[in-house]
Amino acid sequence: MAILDALTSKSSLRFPADKVEDFDDYMMFTVYEYQPPFRKAKCIGEAGGSLYGGRYADYDVTGFGGGELSQSPYKNMILYMPEDIRDSHSRAWGDVRMGNLERAGLRMAGSAIDAAPDILTQGAGGISNTLKSMMPGNPREQGKALAKSLAINAGASMTGLQANAVAGGLTGTILNPNIEVMFDGVGMRTFQFNWSLVPRNARESKIIQEMIWQFKKSSAPSMEADGWFMKVPYVYKIQYKQGSKDNHWLNKMKACALQNISVSYTGAGSYSTMEDGAPTSVQMSLSFKELKMVISNDFGDKFKYGTQYY
Numbered sequence: 001m002a003i004l005d006a007l008t009s010k011s012s013l014r015f016p017a018d019k020v021e022d023f024d025d026y027m028m029f030t031v032y033e034y035q036p037p038f039r040k041a042k043c044i045g046e047a048g049g050s051l052y053g054g055r056y057a058d059y060d061v062t063g064f065g066g067g068e069l070s071q072s073p074y075k076n077m078i079l080y081m082p083e084d085i086r087d088s089h090s091r092a093w094g095d096v097r098m099g100n101l102e103r104a105g106l107r108m109a110g111s112a113i114d115a116a117p118d119i120l121t122q123g124a125g126g127i128s129n130t131l132k133s134m135m136p137g138n139p140r141e142q143g144k145a146l147a148k149s150l151a152i153n154a155g156a157s158m159t160g161l162q163a164n165a166v167a168g169g170l171t172g173t174i175l176n177p178n179i180e181v182m183f184d185g186v187g188m189r190t191f192q193f194n195w196s197l198v199p200r201n202a203r204e205s206k207i208i209q210e211m212i213w214q215f216k217k218s219s220a221p222s223m224e225a226d227g228w229f230m231k232v233p234y235v236y237k238i239q240y241k242q243g244s245k246d247n248h249w250l251n252k253m254k255a256c257a258l259q260n261i262s263v264s265y266t267g268a269g270s271y272s273t274m275e276d277g278a279p280t281s282v283q284m285s286l287s288f289k290e291l292k293m294v295i296s297n298d299f300g301d302k303f304k305y306g307t308q309y310y
Contacts, residue, residue, distance in 0.1 A: 013211050014078040015197060017204050023243050025081045027193070030237040031074035031218045032255070072234055074218050077211050082193045085240070087251040089294060090187030097177040149175065189290045191238070191253065196267055197282040205278035212263055212284065219258035233257070235291060248308040256288035 152175065156163040164174040199205040218234040235257055240250040266272075267281030274280060294310045 012076040012078055013207050013214070015204060015207050015211065016080065016200070017207060025247065026241050027079050027081060028237075028239045028241050029077040029079070030239075031072045031076075031214070031234045032237060033072050034232045034235050036232075072218070074214055074234070075210075077214065079195060079211075081240075082195055084192075084194065085250065087189060087191065089189065092184040092187060093181050094184050096180050096182045098180060186293045186295065189253075189294065190259075191256065191288045191290075192285065193288075194283070194285045197284060198267070198280065199274075199278065199282075202274070202276065202278070205274065205276075208282055209278070212261075212282075215258060215261050215284075215286065219261060236288065238288065246308045248306050250308070252308050252310045253288075253290060254294070254310070255291045257291060258286060259289050260287040261285070 148171075152163055152167045152170070155161075155166040155170070159166065164177075167174045197208045199208055218236075221230040221233050223230055235255045238253045238256055240247040246252070262283075262285040264283035265279045267279065267283040272280040298310045300307070300309075
């Protein structure tokens with residue numbers, strides 16, 4: 001292949017302004033109009049599903065599939081690879097303290113969940129048996145422990161002390177905390193990119209200025225005609241490219257919102273300009289946040305070398 005047509009057209013901004021060849025590495029930013037994800041969503045369990053259903057197939061895995069995002073009039077932006085490229089996947093696991101009182105409640109809830117599919121079709125005797133199965137195996141001893149636990153909690157409420165402080169001070173024992181580490185959710189990925197943009201000529205200065213203008217304008221909300229509402233800013237598709245292909249070694253990104261744009265017009269450490277006032281060096285930093293979670297399904301069923309993953 002020769003150079004990419006899309007990168008040499010008037011619909012793109014490139015820095016440096018040189019041609020992008022088959023094996024050049026670069027980043028591409030495409031700006032898309034934001035589409036509300038729940039407007040066409042169907043209820044969980046409803047047949048089919050649109051943009052944001054209850055099944056993985058209905059969850060827009062890329063953020064750019066199924067016509068959810070329409071391309072905007074903004075130009076594509078091509079930038080050289082920054083020095084620092086990384087991604088981080090966080091999963092929230094937290095300590096949960098569960099006393100026997102809470103464990104008993106969870107046990108009853110679990111029994112109710114297990115019995116739920118059949119309980120409506122059972123007679124009075126069947127329902128009674130289901131309720132009995134939720135009770136502890138040794139109600140007399142468990143009842144004593146329950147009464148003691150309730151008394152300790154009541155004392156803690158009246159005195160403002162911690163329950164274990166009350167238990168230790170009165171009985172020389174504490175409530176069994178039964179600490180478990182429980183999964184709580186997925187952290188949304190954020191990305192930070194930094195560039196030193198040093199124009200070699202007036203053309204590249206204009207490209208830098210227009211790129212900054214595009215990032216600022218597309219990431220800002222706009223006022224609706226009636227003045228009552230504001231339109232949500234545009235969002236971005238970010239790609240690590242190697243010639244015409246995505247670099248499969250680097251992570252994919254779902255649709256991203258631009259959270260912060262920071263520009264220093266004294267990138268060389270002091271104020272210095274060209275004849276037309278263009279800075280001789282510009283530092284640009286962009287901070288993005290993904291709009292959708294990265295989940296296990298996104299990685300497929302098995303690893304395949306050459307495939308780009310999240």
